[in-house]
Each structure stands twice: as structure tokens, then as C-alpha cells.
Amino acid sequence: MSQSDQSQETTEPDSFQDPGVPYHRPRLSDKDPKAAKRAERQVAAMFGISILGTVIAIWAYFGLHDMGEDVESIQQTNTVIGIGVMLAMFGIGWGAIHWAKTLMRDHEMVEERHELRSSDESRAGAIQNLKDGVEDSGIGASKEGVPRRGLLKGSLITAMLVAPLALLVPQIGNMGGDWNVGLLRHTMWKKGTRLARDPDGTPIKASDVTIGSAFHVIPEGLNEMGHGKLEAKAKAIVLMVRLDPRDLTIQPGREDWSFDGIVAYSKVCTHVGCPVALYEQQTHHLLCPCHQSTFDVSDGAKVVFGPAKRPLPQLPIAVDDEGYIIAKSDFDEPVGPSYWDRLKTPDGDLTPEEGSH
Amino acid sequence: MGTKLNNAAAGTANYVDERTSIGGFVKFFARKIFPDHWSFMLGEVALYSFIVLLISGVFLTAFFVPSMDIIHYDGTFPTMQGVEMSRAFASTLDTSFEVPGGLLMRQIHHWAALLFTASILFHMARVFFTGAFRKPREINWLIGFTLMIMSLAAGFTGYSLPDDVLSGNGLRIIDGIVKAIPIIGTYISYWLFGGEFPGEVLIPRLFTAHVLLVPALILGLIALHLFLVFLHKHTQYPGGGRTHKNVVGLPLFPVYTAKAGGFFFVVFGVIAFMGAFFTINPVWNYGPYDPSPVSAGTQPDWYILFVDGALRMMPGELWGFPFEWVIGGYTLSMNLLIPGLIMPALLFGFMAFYPWFEAWATGDRGEKHVLDRPRNAPVRTGIGVAVITFYVILVLEGSNDIVANLFHLSLNDLTIFFRFAIFILPVVAFMVTKRFCLGLQRKDRELVLHGNETGRIVRHENGEYIEVHEPLDEQARWIAVNYDDIAPSVVAPSHNDRGVERKGHKFDRFKHRLSRFYFEDRVSPVTPAELEEAQHHH
Numbered sequence: 024m025s026q027s028d029q030s031q032e033t034t035e036p037d038s039f040q041d042p043g044v045p046y047h048r049p050r051l052s053d054k055d056p057k058a059a060k061r062a063e064r065q066v067a068a069m070f071g072i073s074i075l076g077t078v079i080a081i082w083a084y085f086g087l088h089d090m091g092e093d094v095e096s097i098q099q100t101n102t103v104i105g106i107g108v109m110l111a112m113f114g115i116g117w118g119a120i121h122w123a124k125t126l127m128r129d130h131e132m133v134e135e136r137h138e139l140r141s142s143d144e145s146r147a148g149a150i151q152n153l154k155d156g157v158e159d160s161g162i163g164a165s166k167e168g169v170p171r172r173g174l175l176k177g178s179l180i181t182a183m184l185v186a187p188l189a190l191l192v193p194q195i196g197n198m199g200g201d202w203n204v205g206l207l208r209h210t211m212w213k214k215g216t217r218l219a220r221d222p223d224g225t226p227i228k229a230s231d232v233t234i235g236s237a238f239h240v241i242p243e244g245l246n247e248m249g250h251g252k253l254e255a256k257a258k259a260i261v262l263m264v265r266l267d268p269r270d271l272t273i274q275p276g277r278e279d280w281s282f283d284g285i286v287a288y289s290k291v292c293t294h295v296g297c298p299v300a301l302y303e304q305q306t307h308h309l310l311c312p313c314h315q316s317t318f319d320v321s322d323g324a325k326v327v328f329g330p331a332k333r334p335l336p337q338l339p340i341a342v343d344d345e346g347y348i349i350a351k352s353d354f355d356e357p358v359g360p361s362y363w364d365r366l367k368t369p370d371g372d373l374t375p376e377e378g379s380h
Numbered sequence: 381m382g383t384k385l386n387n388a389a390a391g392t393a394n395y396v397d398e399r400t401s402i403g404g405f406v407k408f409f410a411r412k413i414f415p416d417h418w419s420f421m422l423g424e425v426a427l428y429s430f431i432v433l434l435i436s437g438v439f440l441t442a443f444f445v446p447s448m449d450i451i452h453y454d455g456t457f458p459t460m461q462g463v464e465m466s467r468a469f470a471s472t473l474d475t476s477f478e479v480p481g482g483l484l485m486r487q488i489h490h491w492a493a494l495l496f497t498a499s500i501l502f503h504m505a506r507v508f509f510t511g512a513f514r515k516p517r518e519i520n521w522l523i524g525f526t527l528m529i530m531s532l533a534a535g536f537t538g539y540s541l542p543d544d545v546l547s548g549n550g551l552r553i554i555d556g557i558v559k560a561i562p563i564i565g566t567y568i569s570y571w572l573f574g575g576e577f578p579g580e581v582l583i584p585r586l587f588t589a590h591v592l593l594v595p596a597l598i599l600g601l602i603a604l605h606l607f608l609v610f611l612h613k614h615t616q617y618p619g620g621g622r623t624h625k626n627v628v629g630l631p632l633f634p635v636y637t638a639k640a641g642g643f644f645f646v647v648f649g650v651i652a653f654m655g656a657f658f659t660i661n662p663v664w665n666y667g668p669y670d671p672s673p674v675s676a677g678t679q680p681d682w683y684i685l686f687v688d689g690a691l692r693m694m695p696g697e698l699w700g701f702p703f704e705w706v707i708g709g710y711t712l713s714m715n716l717l718i719p720g721l722i723m724p725a726l727l728f729g730f731m732a733f734y735p736w737f738e739a740w741a742t743g744d745r746g747e748k749h750v751l752d753r754p755r756n757a758p759v760r761t762g763i764g765v766a767v768i769t770f771y772v773i774l775v776l777e778g779s780n781d782i783v784a785n786l787f788h789l790s791l792n793d794l795t796i797f798f799r800f801a802i803f804i805l806p807v808v809a810f811m812v813t814k815r816f817c818l819g820l821q822r823k824d825r826e827l828v829l830h831g832n833e834t835g836r837i838v839r840h841e842n843g844e845y846i847e848v849h850e851p852l853d854e855q856a857r858w859i860a861v862n863y864d865d866i867a868p869s870v871v872a873p874s875h876n877d878r879g880v881e882r883k884g885h886k887f888d889r890f891k892h893r894l895s896r897f898y899f900e901d902r903v904s905p906v907t908p909a910e911l912e913e914a915q916h917h918h
Contacts, residue, residue, distance in 0.1 A: 105484045105652055362569075366711060
């Protein structure tokens with residue numbers, strides 16, 4: 024204080040002067056040997072608690088319950104092992120920190136920093152070394168008598184750049200399986216496939232579908248599939264509801280896609296593909312729980328809210344001779360989220376007529 | 381006994397040193413000085429939770445089977461009896477219910493992962509707000525940023541391994557976003573999943589990434605990160621005797637060996653406590669992955685929420701303007717690309733390169749080892765709070781169903797509110813924070829000039845009552861006045877004295893505007909002259 028006051032009076036500097044590192048304030052354990060002794064005992068006690076924790080964890084593992092008895096007992100074993108681990112860790116941690124805070128010398132020390140930049144000498148030396156190396160190799164500008172080998176540089180760089188392809192092409196090529204992205208355009212629905220309950224797979228009769236009810240639907244035969252079942256299911260899931268026909272707005276061109284108020288839509292969200300599983304009977308809205316895209320089932324499953332842009336694809340349905348609901352065809356467009364060439368077939372554009380035959 | 385031990389130690393030291401010259405290292409490291417502050421522990425938490433992840437992860441790999449083969453469950457857990465599931469999911473159940481300590485380790489692993497990502501972000505925020513990213517630490521900021529991205533990759537690959545219905549839906553969302561990438565999207569999806577989603581190879585692939593590729597990268601980057609911390613020597617908060625040319629603190633051995641080493645065990649203890657008492661991600665209640673069922677209130681791990689929130693917020697169509705375009709028969713889904721790829725790329729890009737942006741905008745070129753108090757960099761602090769606001773809005777939107785439920789709000793209204801808020805609130809947050817900082821700087825001035833109120837009222841002889849103010853002590857005053865007072869850059873005139881237009885004048889004016897953005901509103905620190913004048917008033 025007095026020092027800076029003095030300097031103010033004499034030279035009046037533009038800024039204050041650094042008062043320097045504050046004086047060390049002694050701790051209780053610095054002044055009182057009894058307090059220091061107490062701290063030492065506390066630290067030792069904490070280390071003791073840690074040892075106790077280890078014992079508890081091992082005891083719980085061996086002694087608490089017979090292995091694999093039932094869920095309850097194993098949960099208990101887990102908790103007690105956890106308590107043991109916790110104490111084992113806390114004991115060491117707190118003990119060490121308490122030791123450092125009460126007993127280790129805590130006088131602040133000062134260390135000088137050095138500018139990170141290398142000295143001019145070492146920079147010059149580094150540059151010279153690199154230059155020498157470049158010359159020795161013949162890559163760069165040549166000294167007399169040493170020919171410049173530019174060809175080597177070019178060919179080496181090219182070789183280095185293309186060499187990874189020798190590994191990457193097989194690696195990446197194999198990872199994509201058969202690369203048959205055309206599979207995305209089709210599902211396992213085809214003409215005559217019965218609509219069956221998800222998950223048990225029993226076919227559904229039109230008479231079972233009462234007004235206001237909603238069915239989670241899979242194609243009949245899906246459950247019997249071996250390979251590729253989840254892939255098939257991921258595309259083929261359908262939500263079927265029956266509305267009062269008066270509430271239903273039939274989309275133009277789809278007059279015969281529904282049956283007496285029964286409509287079936289793909290359950291794969293056109294946003295990012297979550298199952299659109301929540302049906303609200305009062306509003307006829309289908310809600311995707313992932314990102315809350317909302318589709319109006321009574322009006323062509325058009326988007327009424329949320330991040331999806333396209334309506335859910337509709338599955339054309341009819342009823343067979345035995346009264347079971349069947350598909351009239353596959354979906355007329357790829358189900359699920361949009362992708363770059365979803366409207367393209369290998370031969371050309373995918374049109375509704377093409378898909379619905 | 382004592383001397384014997386000492387002799388043995390000396391012998392060992394000699395043996396090692398003669399073969400490694402480790403003596404030099406020990407001399408260099410042992411008494412290295414580290415400054416002390418609670419906020420320096422945030423990075424430590426990240427490091428230690430990563431070590432806990434390695435330890436618990438090794439335990440789990442002994443029991444987890446990374447396979448998508450379908451089996452029928454016949455283990456201890458009653459409600460899953462006979463259910464079709466992948467081996468991965470079944471082995472997760474077995475680890476939980478048939479391996480004593482298995483569930484504990486799973487929960488320790490998961491909690492440690494959440495803590496890992498969280499502590500990295502808090503550590504980054506600390507580094508940002510105190511300006512610790514400035515020269516010479518820009519490269520280390522970038523390494524730390526990469527570690528943050530790696531932590532997200534580690535988290536997401538691990539979260540997906542149990543092959544439960546929630547994580548499966550998470551993968552399906554990733555698949556949807558990937559497919560939206562123009563031209564090559566479907567092929568990237570096939571490359572990832574080995575064919576159509578979900579395929580039969582993803583879990584083994586994620587497993588390799590999760591236990592080998594990502595942790596190896598993280599370990600390497602941590603080594604580099606810490607090496608640079610040693611090389612640069614740690615930054616320090618302003619205070620008496622602390623300059624850009626020194627470091628004031630306590631030695632690594634023994635104080636920080638004990639404190640930081642001990643802190644590892646405390647972090648481990650906290651994670652063990654959470655693992656023992658708090659259930660996390662009870663996949664046995666969700667069931668194995670099946671593309672059909674999904675439950676309401678599906679939330680990913682917290683660190684993914686911001687992307688999920690962006691996906692929820694982005695409308696498919698706004699005021700009749702669609703965000704999915706069909707151009708020449710090809711589909712471009714901006715409603716996926718903007719929230720799923722463009723927004724994260726911009727956010728992360730801004731974060732990654734901010735140090736260079738600020739250095740360029742402010743023209744600051746010197747080595748900086750004393751940290752800024754956030755109030756002394758009002759614009760930077762404002763930018764930081766604005767980014768955090770942006771992020772938090774996305775996180776809230778990512779859990780909008782839970783928020784709506786909790787506060788009895790309409791889900792749709794909440795989303796519509798957030799659609800506006802995401803543009804407005806960060807700007808508001810910036811302005812408010814900047815004002816706050818300037819206000820705090822003025823308060824510092826006030827305290828330096830007039831001291832602390834003591835609450836002691838004194839009556840003068842002339843009858844005037846005044847409250848006695850106690851001047852700040854030297855150390856406190858130094859902290860309040862010791863900061864750089866930077867004025868905006870000055871632009872050279874557009875034409876030289878011969879009336880010829882100067883090259884690059886427009887660019888200079890642009891840079892000048894940036895400089896004004898940073899430094900126009902500012903509060904200068906008290907000068908000794910001002911203090912003396914203030915004292916004469918009393």
C-alpha cells in the first residue's frame with residue numbers, strides 16, 4: 024500500500040503496481056502441533072475406511088448370497104459391492120486430499136516461463152538441417168554434382184496417395200454387403216398377403232376391426248422367416264385403423280385402397296424412420312414419439328405437425344373370401360425416411376402406376 | 381530397516397537411470413509448479429472418468445457378446461423368458477443378473493460416460509470463458525475439441541451395444557439422417573449396416589469402434605493434450621505476483637500428486653456411489669430391439685439431445701414452404717440435413733476455430749498465460765452464453781415431451797415457441813450477458829474508487845451522516861484493476877495524401893467493425909490518478 028502510494032506521489036504511473044504474491048497465511052496445523060497430530064490421525068482413519076470398503080466389497084461378492092439365485096439377491100449383492108468400492112475409493116481420495124491440505128507445505132512458489140518460440144539459432148540450425156537433408160536426398164534444388172531427382176518426388180507422392188486404396192477398396196467394398204440399395208424400394212407386402220397382428224402373427228378379420236380401434240400389423244408369414252426377419256419387419260410394419268367412413272377423406276386415385284373405413288398406413292415415419300406408434304382415437308392423429316411428427320389418418324396420413332414432410336405411404340387393402348384383410352399390392356413408394364434417389368428406379372422414375380400393379 | 385529400504389530404492393533408481401536417464405525427467409517434473417483453482421478440476425474430472433471407463437469397460441468386455449445372432453432367452457430375469465433377442469442383448473441381461481458386480485459395473489460405466497461428456501463440456505466452457513485458448517494454446521484447444529467429439533463417438537457407440545429397443549431406435553434415426561445425405565447417403569447407410577437396416581453386423585462393428593478405435597484415439601489425444609499442458613505450463617488466474625511470464629502455485633510432488641491423485645479416487649467414489657444406488661438405462665425393462673414397438677418419452681443419452689432437439693424443432697414445412705425438395709427427380713431432405721448435419725457442423729466448426737477467429741478479429745498476438753476474468757471480456761463472455769443458450773434450447777426441445785408433461789404445456793406450442801426462441805434468445809442472452817459484464821466491471825471500478833461499505837454510519841461535526849467505506853486491500857484492488865484495456869482498431873484513411881485509394885481499405889473497415897464489436901463498449905480500469913482524485917473527495 025504505502026509503496027504504491029509513494030510511487031504515485033512521485034511519478035504518477037498510468038497503472039497500479041503488482042503487489043506481488045500474497046503472504047502465506049499459516050493454517051491451524053502449521054501453528055498448533057496438536058492440530059497437526061489430529062489431522063494426521065484423520066488422514067489415517069480415512070485410509071482405514073478405504074481398507075474397510077475393500078473388505079466389504081469382497082465379502083459381498085463371496086458371502087452375501089449364493090450366485091445367480093434370483094434377481095433380488097443379485098441386485099443386493101451389486102449394491103453392497105458398490106458401497107464397498109465407493110468407500111475404498113473415497114477413503115484413499117479424501118485421505119490424500121486432507122493430507123495435502125493440512126499437512127503438506129503450502130507456500131506458493133514461483134516458476135518462470137520461457138517463450139515457446141525457439142531461439143533464432145536453433146531455428147536457423149533446423150532450417151539448415153532440413154536443407155541439407157533435402158539436398159542429400161536429391162529432392163530439392165541441387166548442389167553442384169548432385170543431380171535433382173524430381174521424378175522421385177512425383178512418383179513417391181503418387182504412390183503414397185494411391186497405396187491406401189489397396190486396403191481401403193476391399194475394406195469398404197466388403198462392408199456394404201451386396202450394395203443392393205434397390206431393396207429399399209420394396210417391402211414383403213404383395214398381392215394377397217394377409218395383415219396379421221404384431222407381434223403374434225395371427226391374421227386379422229375385417230369383422231374384428233371395430234370402429235375406433237387400431238391394430239399394429241405385420242405381414243402374415245413374417246414371424247416364420249429365418250434370415251432377414253428384422254430387415255423385413257423394419258420396412259413392413261403397418262398401422263391399421265377403422266374410422267367412421269363419414270370421417271374418412273378418401274384420396275383421389277385411392278378409392279379402392281380402403282375397406283369400409285379400414286385404412287392401413289406404413290408405420291415407419293417418413294422423417295427418420297421411427298415407428299409411428301401412438302394413435303389418438305379422438306383426433307385420428309398418429310404421433311411419432313421420437314420427434315413428434317403428427318399424421319392425420321382420416322386425411323391420407325398427411326403431416327399436420329412436426330418435422331416430417333411427406334404423408335405415410337398407404338397400403339392398399341381388400342378382404343379375401345374368408346373375411347381376412349389382405350394387401351392388394353406392395354406400397355407404391357419406398358417407405359420410411361427420404362433418400363436421394365427414392366423416386367428413381369434403376370430403369371427410370373418410380374410412378375404410382377408402376378408400383379401398384 | 382529404513383536404511384535397507386533406502387538402499388534398495390537407491391539401487392533401483394540407479395538401475396533405471398543408467399538405462400533410461402530418467403533422472404533428468406524426474407528433476408524436470410517433480411517440482412513443476414501448478415496454480416490452484418477449483419475450475420482447473422473440471423478437466424481432471426474428465427480424465428478420471430475416462431480412467432474409470434477403461435477399468436469398468438475391461439470388466440464388461442469379459443461378459444459382453446457382440447453378436448446379433450438371434451436366440452431365445454432362458455436366463456434368470458423372469459419377464460424376458462423365451463423372448464427372441466440378439467446375443468448382445470442376452471449377454472447384457474446375463475451380465476446384469478447373473479454376474480455379481482456386473483450390473484454395478486455396467487452402471488458405473490454408463491454414469492462415468494455421462495460424467496465424461498459432461499465434464500469435457502464444462503471444462504471447455506471454463507477454458508472458453510477465461511480465454512485460456514489464446515496463444516499459445518490454440519492447438520491444444522483443437523485437440524480438446526477433438527476429444528469432445530471423440531467422447532460423443534465413444535458414448536454413442538457404447539450406448540448402442542446392448543441392442544435394446546431404445547438404442548435400436550437411436551440407430552434407426554442415425555440411419556435416417558445418413559440416408560438423407562445427397563447422392564451417397566444410401567451407400568453410406570449400406571456401408572455402416574452391411575446392407576439394409578438393421579442387418580447382422582452392426583453390433584460387432586460398433587463394438588470394435590467402441591473398445592478399440594475410439595479409446596485408442598482418445599488415449600493418444602489425451603497424451604498429446606497433457607504433454608502440451610506441461611509444455612505450456614498451466615494458465616493462472618490473475619492475482620498478486622502472477623504475470624504472463626511466470627506461474628505461481630504449488631509443486632506437482634507432493635502437493636498435486638496427493639491432491640490430483642486423491643481426486644481421482646474421489647471421482648471414482650462418486651461414480652461408484654451413483655452406480656450402486658441409481659439405476660440407469662434399465663434395458664431389461666425396454667426389451668430387445670424390434671423395429672415395431674416404441675414408447676413415449678424416448679430420450680437418448682443427454683449428450684445426443686441437442687441433435688435430437690434440432691430434429692424435433694425443424695419443421696417439415698413452414699408457412700407452406702416445404703423443406704424437402706425434389707429436384708430433377710432426386711430428393712433433397714433439408715428437414716433432415718439442416719438439423720442433423722448442417723447445424724452440428726456449423727456449431728462444432730465455430731467452436732473448433734473460435735480461437736483463431738478471436739485472435740484475428742481482435743488482432744491480439746502475444747502469449748497469454750494469465751486468464752481473463754469473464755467480465756473483462758464482455759463480448760467473448762456474451763458469445764459463450766449465447767452458444768450455451770442455443771445449446772440448452774436444443775436440449776430442452778430434445779426432451780420437449782418430458783418438459784411439456786412436467787409443466788402441463790402443449791407439446792406443439794412448446795415446439796413452436798422453441799422454433800422462435802432458437803433465433804431470438806441467443807441474441808438476447810448475448811446482449812444481457814454483455815451488459816452484465818460491463819456492469820460488473822463498473823462495480824469493480826466503484827469498489828476500487830470508494831471501497832467496501834462497512835455499514836458503519838458516522839455523523840460529522842456539521843451534522844452530515846456518512847457511511848464509512850473501507851478501501852480494498854492491495855491484493856483485491858490489483859485483481860480489480862489488472863486487465864488489458866483494449867480500444868478498437870483505428871482504420872487508416874481510405875485515400876492517401878495524394879488522393880489515391882488505398883488497397884485493402886474495405887477489408888480494413890470490415891476488420892475495424894469486428895474490432896468495434898469486441899471493444900467498442902468497454903469500461904477502463906481505474907488508474908492511480910483516478911483513485912487519488914476519488915480519495916481527495918472525502
